[in-house]
Amino acid sequence: MQPKTKIFSAVLSACCLFPYQLASAAEDYREGINMPVGVTEISRSTYDLHMLITIICALIGVVVYGVLIWSLVKYRKSKGAKAADFHESTTIEIVWTLIPILILVAMAIPSTGVLRQIYDASESEMDILITGYQWRWQYSYLDDEGEEVSFFSNLATTDDQINGLDEKSENYLLEVDQPLVIPVDTKVRFLLTAADVIHSWWVPDFAVKKDAIPGFINESWVIVEETGTYRGQCTELCGQDHGFMPVVVEVVEQEEFDRWYAERQEEAAAIAELVNQEWTMESLVAQGETVYRTFCMACHQQNGQGLPPAFPALTGSPLTNGPIEDHIDVVLNGAPGTAMAAFGGQLNEVDLAAVITYERNALGNSVGDMVTPAEIFQIQSESE
Amino acid sequence: MSNVGILDGHDTHHDDHDHHHGPAKGITRWLYTTNHKDIGSLYLWFSLAMFLLGGSFALIIRLELFQPGLQFVQPDFFNQMTTMHGLVMVFGAVMPAFVGLANWMIPMMIGAPDMALPRMNNWSFWILPFAFAMLASTLLMEAGAPNFGWTFYAPLSTTYAPETVTFFIFAIHIMGASSIMGSINIIATIQNLRAPGMTYMKMPLFVWTWLITAYLLIAVMPVLAGVVTMMLFDIHFGTSFFNAAGGGDPVLFQHVFWFFGHPEVYIMILPAFGIISEIIPTFSRKRLFGYDSMVYATSSIAFLSFIVWAHHMFTTGMPLAGELFFMYATMMIAVPTGVKVFNWISTMFKGSITFETPMLFAIAFVVLFTMGGFTGLMLAIAPADFQYHDTYFVVAHFHYVLVPGAVFSIMAGAYYWLPKWTGNMFDENLGKLHFWLSFVGINILFFPQHFLGLAGMPRRIPDYALQFADYNMISSIGAFLFGFSQLLFVFIVIKCIRGGKQASSEVWESSHGLEWTVPSPAPYHTFTTPPELPKRVHS
Numbered sequence: 014m015q016p017k018t019k020i021f022s023a024v025l026s027a028c029c030l031f032p033y034q035l036a037s038a039a040e041d042y043r044e045g046i047n048m049p050v051g052v053t054e055i056s057r058s059t060y061d062l063h064m065l066i067t068i069i070c071a072l073i074g075v076v077v078y079g080v081l082i083w084s085l086v087k088y089r090k091s092k093g094a095k096a097a098d099f100h101e102s103t104t105i106e107i108v109w110t111l112i113p114i115l116i117l118v119a120m121a122i123p124s125t126g127v128l129r130q131i132y133d134a135s136e137s138e139m140d141i142l143i144t145g146y147q148w149r150w151q152y153s154y155l156d157d158e159g160e161e162v163s164f165f166s167n168l169a170t171t172d173d174q175i176n177g178l179d180e181k182s183e184n185y186l187l188e189v190d191q192p193l194v195i196p197v198d199t200k201v202r203f204l205l206t207a208a209d210v211i212h213s214w215w216v217p218d219f220a221v222k223k224d225a226i227p228g229f230i231n232e233s234w235v236i237v238e239e240t241g242t243y244r245g246q247c248t249e250l251c252g253q254d255h256g257f258m259p260v261v262v263e264v265v266e267q268e269e270f271d272r273w274y275a276e277r278q279e280e281a282a283a284i285a286e287l288v289n290q291e292w293t294m295e296s297l298v299a300q301g302e303t304v305y306r307t308f309c310m311a312c313h314q315q316n317g318q319g320l321p322p323a324f325p326a327l328t329g330s331p332l333t334n335g336p337i338e339d340h341i342d343v344v345l346n347g348a349p350g351t352a353m354a355a356f357g358g359q360l361n362e363v364d365l366a367a368v369i370t371y372e373r374n375a376l377g378n379s380v381g382d383m384v385t386p387a388e389i390f391q392i393q394s395e396s397e
Numbered sequence: 398m399s400n401v402g403i404l405d406g407h408d409t410h411h412d413d414h415d416h417h418h419g420p421a422k423g424i425t426r427w428l429y430t431t432n433h434k435d436i437g438s439l440y441l442w443f444s445l446a447m448f449l450l451g452g453s454f455a456l457i458i459r460l461e462l463f464q465p466g467l468q469f470v471q472p473d474f475f476n477q478m479t480t481m482h483g484l485v486m487v488f489g490a491v492m493p494a495f496v497g498l499a500n501w502m503i504p505m506m507i508g509a510p511d512m513a514l515p516r517m518n519n520w521s522f523w524i525l526p527f528a529f530a531m532l533a534s535t536l537l538m539e540a541g542a543p544n545f546g547w548t549f550y551a552p553l554s555t556t557y558a559p560e561t562v563t564f565f566i567f568a569i570h571i572m573g574a575s576s577i578m579g580s581i582n583i584i585a586t587i588q589n590l591r592a593p594g595m596t597y598m599k600m601p602l603f604v605w606t607w608l609i610t611a612y613l614l615i616a617v618m619p620v621l622a623g624v625v626t627m628m629l630f631d632i633h634f635g636t637s638f639f640n641a642a643g644g645g646d647p648v649l650f651q652h653v654f655w656f657f658g659h660p661e662v663y664i665m666i667l668p669a670f671g672i673i674s675e676i677i678p679t680f681s682r683k684r685l686f687g688y689d690s691m692v693y694a695t696s697s698i699a700f701l702s703f704i705v706w707a708h709h710m711f712t713t714g715m716p717l718a719g720e721l722f723f724m725y726a727t728m729m730i731a732v733p734t735g736v737k738v739f740n741w742i743s744t745m746f747k748g749s750i751t752f753e754t755p756m757l758f759a760i761a762f763v764v765l766f767t768m769g770g771f772t773g774l775m776l777a778i779a780p781a782d783f784q785y786h787d788t789y790f791v792v793a794h795f796h797y798v799l800v801p802g803a804v805f806s807i808m809a810g811a812y813y814w815l816p817k818w819t820g821n822m823f824d825e826n827l828g829k830l831h832f833w834l835s836f837v838g839i840n841i842l843f844f845p846q847h848f849l850g851l852a853g854m855p856r857r858i859p860d861y862a863l864q865f866a867d868y869n870m871i872s873s874i875g876a877f878l879f880g881f882s883q884l885l886f887v888f889i890v891i892k893c894i895r896g897g898k899q900a901s902s903e904v905w906e907s908s909h910g911l912e913w914t915v916p917s918p919a920p921y922h923t924f925t926t927p928p929e930l931p932k933r934v935h936s
Contacts, residue, residue: 045868046848048784048852055780059780059781059784062778063784066778070775074771077742078764081745084745088745089750089751090750096749097748098683100686100688101686109736124724131780174466177466181863183863213787215855217853222783222787223714226647228646229648229714245853246853248788248856251553252476252544254472256857257472257860320473
């Protein structure tokens, strides 16, 4: 057994080194045409498996296509070829059944090893809950006794860039307002779920792609070895803006992470305070405009005209101009059977109050009433 | 033998109704026809129309993806296009084309007077146009066409679907009924109406692959009907099969769908294997290498197709044991598929090859289907699949097996049998031009998509990051080249029907099998009495 294993691993490592040499020769092009090597042990093993199977296929291809081309050139009737009479051989059929089976077994062994490693999410040092929404990601840090840190990560590319009215930025469609931040060299476990439809969270450099499914909590993990910014996208069709919900992860040193995390905790505390602060309609409307642009505009459009019939207009609608209780109910709890999501769990009390007040007193509406963050807090705690 | 008795029965039946005249005149010929050749033609014309419709949807997709940014269509309409393209091509173009070829050729290949169940044959075709009219009409409705992908994953296709999803469900039900009736008919024909002496192991491979395909269809179309019915109940009757909020399970949808969906993939390729196995021996002037192993390989692929479905779901978070099982089972498919490719090449080896249009398409099939097979093997490796899954790498993979695979085989079959159907030779120069434009176009179209996927471009997105711009532009250019080349095919077919050099009974120098013993064009009724088998029946 021993020598065989040695030979096998020698062949395997030769096969694995070869792609590295090829790859470094074509360093400039690699990014555009091949799988990234990535920045984790798993991503490197995955890349090696990918190159190994690519090269095996290429070698089989050389043989198969070689014989085919040889036959097409050599045995053409126009060159006077006369057809031979053979048409079966049990021996050769057995040979070309067995050889592929051996190649497959050789492929299955390293694949199984990598897969087992990927599935071992134990002993993580930090847990992050990732929730997919139409069409944004929510990141919640679960491993802290203090104020919970939780925020949404939205596409930062402007509509003008998408519609060709403005020059496209370097990270067009791969930039967000608030990236996920994790420390380097730390085993971070991701727990994935979704609030509406199925999404899939993918960062190619981590070789992590996992579906976020409503009603399920999936698990994945990463130990990133280099600091930097890593970009990916949602990879499961999730509706209209599936192409517009990127993933951006900032990987930073532990001290920087701790500083950032403390700031986020302070911010969360400040928002809790804001709920009880005195709010005027003007300040709510001003705040509400920002919220509207981030969360509502994709469907209800910039001026509230909507995209009927799927996305109704807000301007002059019975809901935004009718009793405020109904309006609050739809924003908090969504409208079942339609695309309108429940924003009660997505936005904080300040943003909820602000956007409702904004929708009633802007976008061509002027109802003149308002709801304060404290009232929203009241309504939400009563319904719980 | 029992099949002789059945043939006798048919003959008496024929005498009663005096069927020996030619076809009826006018539109009623086509509406009321029970003739396998007429119904075959109806299927083929319908399929061609759907191929052009589905292709135009694809061109809208490639037009929008020509450059980054949104230029021509909005994201929701883009999603409608990807959905309708997939549905129309799978259920409207590829499947009916194979059923059309089966209708035309199977009775003639096994020496039967017609299909076993001619009236049901009429019905199984004529419900199809209604299904597709209903599906396509959603494009004109206010809520828009289905926009949740041809795989229609719940809950995007249930709770979050446009209202038109109900039309989609009903259309799928009708298509399923049509397929089930078609396959019952094919099985009944093949098992009962073979000419005396044509044992199973003497049947042409096209007949064999269709027999196996028909069993696959009967096994999985009811599963598809089941899953859309569960959707219907979720949407209209308050059940929660797939709604997590009601205790349902969105992943259950995927298991049921792919239990249909994976055998469906082989439904679209096994008849192609049959066609290629007819054409290559003819133009190599040599018997098919390894007939028996071809039959066993096809059966093995059909069996394996039932136990690999969850390789479409590697990222859904299955337990490790599940991932390993589906990875190993999927890798196994490479073995019988490899056997088929090796057999085709061995048939050409030491042959006497000529390169008429059907042979060109058949050779391109072997080369490019093998490409798709390689990427299929790569996708089977679960850890690597985490990177490939739902990217353009997958798009490139399944288009390589479906376009230069299934579609090229249909083209090859059409050119191969067109002289038999029409009595005229098609324009060989134009046929070759059509081949080369298609061959070059398809590779410009799909090869760069491998790079896009590996570099990280997800599928089903209407706009993309700037690093994907170059290959998307190249791919779109290929798409337009390939797409417009198909108009040439329509021209060639019409030209061939209208006239051309008279074709002989054999048509091709080394053709083999019963269909080449009848005159060209094939008379309206063939083999009303069972034929004597020629010495060499199959390849």
